[in-house]
Amino acid sequence: DAMVIQNPRYQVTQFGKPVTLSCSQTLNHNVMYWYQQKSSQAPKLLFHYYDKDFNNEADTPDNFQSRRPNTSFCFLDIRSPGLGDAAMYLCATSRDLQTSTDTQYFGPGTRLTVL
Amino acid sequence: QQQVKQSPQSLIVQKGGISIINCAYENTAFDYFPWYQQFPGKGPALLIAIRPDVSEKKEGRFTISFNKSAKQFSLHIMDSQPGDSATYFCAASKHDYKLSFGAGTTVTVRA
Numbered sequence: 705d706a707m708v709i710q711n712p713r714y715q716v717t718q719f720g721k722p723v724t725l726s727c728s729q730t731l732n733h734n735v736m737y738w739y740q741q742k743s744s745q746a747p748k749l750l751f752h753y754y755d756k757d758f759n760n761e762a763d764t765p766d767n768f769q770s771r772r773p774n775t776s777f778c779f780l781d782i783r784s785p786g787l788g789d790a791a792m793y794l795c796a797t798s799r800d801l802q803t804s805t806d807t808q809y810f811g812p813g814t815r816l817t818v819l
Numbered sequence: 820q821q822q823v824k825q826s827p828q829s830l831i832v833q834k835g836g837i838s839i840i841n842c843a844y845e846n847t848a849f850d851y852f853p854w855y856q857q858f859p860g861k862g863p864a865l866l867i868a869i870r871p872d873v874s875e876k877k878e879g880r881f882t883i884s885f886n887k888s889a890k891q892f893s894l895h896i897m898d899s900q901p902g903d904s905a906t907y908f909c910a911a912s913k914h915d916y917k918l919s920f921g922a923g924t925t926v927t928v929r930a
């Protein structure tokens with residue numbers, strides 16, 4: 705009964721080789737988020753989708769892009785991964801953007817290694 | 820800069836003891852304060868949350884204490900168990916979706 709599913713759980717890529725991470729949800733939530741979490745650090749929000757509306761955080765590098773083809777799926781594309789992009793990438797969802805009532809549910813994450 | 824300051828960075832407690840994690844914030848516009856628990860290799864999971872109109876919230880062995888005037892809130896884990904060993908993040912948000920996370924506290928419960 706997994707609610708937020710991320711694939712793959714582990715991804716190895718080469719420096720500069722594009723990579724795509726996948727997230728799907730069974731909660732039918734309107735909002736999907738992508739976070740980057742480096743070792744021993746807090747998650748850092750990269751961007752989110754509210755339905756089809758894309759919202760980028762000001763400090764998210766252009767190297768990171770996202771697609772949401774439908775309610776259930778969201779993808780994170782890293783166009784030219786650098787060594788500094790090695791991290792855990794977390795997908796999260798929430799029903800809406802009203803924080804007083806809407807919890808963010810996180811997936812298990814994808815651990816990205818850049819060689 | 821970090822909007823939510825969390826301490827300690829790590830703590831070790833004996834089984835059955837009390838774990839206490841503290842967080843402080845500056846932005847008085849924050850109106851939602853969740854705690855997340857994260858096990859190694861897993862995503863964070865919501866543990867318990869509080870609104871500023873309440874001074875304490877308890878769910879099982881986990882209690883949030885909230886001091887609005889001091890702009891501080893804390894998580895108490897009573898009767899700590901080895902299964903509670905994890906990293907705990909406090910967070911805060913305003914009338915929007917953005918969670919400002921603390922730096923995290925790694926809790927180790929010794930049997």
